[in-house]
Amino acid sequence: MPKAVLWDFGNVIVRWNPRTLYDKIFPDAAECERFLATVCTLSWHAPTDCGVTFADNVAALVEAHPHHEPHIRAWHERWGEMFSGPIAETEAAIEALHARGVAQYGLSNISHETLDSTLAMSPAxxxxxxxxxxxxxxxxxxxxxxxxxxxxxxxxxPSDFFFVDDSERNIAAARAMGFDTLHFTDPAALRPALEARGLL
Structure with a gap:
């Protein structure tokens, strides 16, 4: 049985989706999808999660798509608008685990520039x-x-951790190393998974 829970952040503790912001910028849904599929893609964003500054990453993309400059800059300047609040089931589970004295840790692909603002989004x-x-x-x-x-x-x-992440790829990598895992797709499935492992 695992001894500790290791939490991903985005779409596990707090909801994150670029469309939450860009639906406001592009009222036309098709235009929004084109922009996110061809300009501000998740592949383009990834270097910021690995330590590249937003300023440098944005500047390179603006150079390639100058007509989209204000939309690209919004990715950083309006970062907080991509979030739509904490996930109540996860917050409740974290509090319950804390009350039982279960060790809990975080593992997130996240920019060093946005970590503090993200941590402020939930007391969990x-x-x-x-x-x-x-x-x-x-x-x-x-x-x-x-x-x-x-x-x-x-x-x-690795076997001491119960790792919860919304990415199937991240879960597969952790499982291959011996972590116990939960691919987080349904918040209602979280507490039963914790109970099944004797954590709650």
Missing amino acids: FGRLSGIVASGFEGVMKPDPAIYRLCCERFGLA
């Missing part, structure tokens, strides 16, 4: 005893190195 983040944030480490999920770093930093073996 305050229950985490430690965090590994990719933007500070220069490596991100699903690279095995970041999972090994969690084990070293928190003094636990």
Whole structure:
């Protein structure tokens, strides 16, 4: 049985979706989808999660798409508008685990520039005893190195962790290293999974 829970952040503790912002910028749904599929893509954003500054990443994209400059800059300037609040089931689970004395940690692909503002979005983040944030480490999920770093930093073996993430790719990488995992797709399935492992 695992001894600790390792939480992803986006779409596990707090809801994040670029469309939450860009639906406001592009009232036409098709135009919004084209922009997110061809300009501000998740692949373009990834370097910021690995330590590249927003300023540098945005500047390079503006150079390639100058007619979209204000829309590209909104990715950083209006970052908080991509979030639509905490996930209540996860917050409740984190509080319940804390009450039982279960160790909890965070592992997130997140920019070093947005970590603090993200942590301010829910008091549940305050229950985490430690965090590994990719933007500070220069490596991100699903690279095995970041999972090994969690084990070293928190003094636990892979099998000691119950890792919760919304990305199937990240889950598969962790599972291959011996982590117990939950692919987070339905908030209602979280508490039963914790109970099944004796954590709650």
